[in-house]
Amino acid sequence: MRRPRITYVRCSRDADYLKSLEAVGVSVHAVSAGGDIESALLGADGVVLAGGPDVDPALYGETMHPSCSLAEDTRDAFELAMARRCLRDGVPLLAICRGMQVLNVAAGGSLIQDLPSQVPVALPHALDDTFTTVAHGLEVIEGTHLARALSSGMSTQVNSRHHQAAKVLGRGLAAAAHAPDGIVEAIEATALPFCVGVQWHPENFWRTGEFLPLFRLFAAACQQRTMAHM
Numbered sequence: 001m002r003r004p005r006i007t008y009v010r011c012s013r014d015a016d017y018l019k020s021l022e023a024v025g026v027s028v029h030a031v032s033a034g035g036d037i038e039s040a041l042l043g044a045d046g047v048v049l050a051g052g053p054d055v056d057p058a059l060y061g062e063t064m065h066p067s068c069s070l071a072e073d074t075r076d077a078f079e080l081a082m083a084r085r086c087l088r089d090g091v092p093l094l095a096i097c098r099g100m101q102v103l104n105v106a107a108g109g110s111l112i113q114d115l116p117s118q119v120p121v122a123l124p125h126a127l128d129d130t131f132t133t134v135a136h137g138l139e140v141i142e143g144t145h146l147a148r149a150l151s152s153g154m155s156t157q158v159n160s161r162h163h164q165a166a167k168v169l170g171r172g173l174a175a176a177a178h179a180p181d182g183i184v185e186a187i188e189a190t191a192l193p194f195c196v197g198v199q200w201h202p203e204n205f206w207r208t209g210e211f212l213p214l215f216r217l218f219a220a221a222c223q224q225r226t227m228a229h230m
Helices: 014-023 037-041 072-089 096-105 145-150 213-228
Strands: 005-009 026-033 048-051 095-096 173-178 186-190 195-198
Touching: 005 014, 005 037, 005 213, 014 072, 014 213, 037 072, 048 072, 048 096, 048 213, 072 095, 072 096, 072 173, 072 195, 095 096, 095 213, 096 186, 096 195, 145 173, 145 195, 145 213, 195 213
Parallel strands: 005 026, 005 048, 048 095, 095 195
Antiparallel strands: 173 186, 186 195
């Protein structure tokens, strides 16, 4: 049986993403933002969008908050196009941190640009010096893909390295988990086989395996797509 082929869009910290995907037995096709979308998605059974800088607020109709990082127009355009293709064609998508924000914007949603200044009651979410240190818990919504992964033993304690979050959810998306302060920590496209965005960094835990059930569920959805197109 052919292994699922995953298109992974490179970021500045590839290693843990690649280790997590390797651990669940998929074949990874790593691409850089800015190439040809058709080539990047050729033969893809799934897509992973990774962490990185802030999405340009102009893409969801807002002016840039002073806390935002400089926009990376090429990456924004490439990843938004890829997310929209996944939403249109039902290609399984796992979107992590910035990737979740890209997914939300691709579906017409918007973002809280800076949690500390715009949501004063929010917990500290931008703990950039921690990779596997727990920052807060999750309140996971029953019946979601995330809840299915949790039933396989996934931890509900997460790390956190973001200062932005989903504000208005995009069309067809629903919250799958919240932080204790109410911030949306995961989203899903409810009508698709697997389209999940998480705000934390599950890939950092590949050594200890707490979040591998989420990657396995993604890989299983990709395998189903592989078999459907054989």
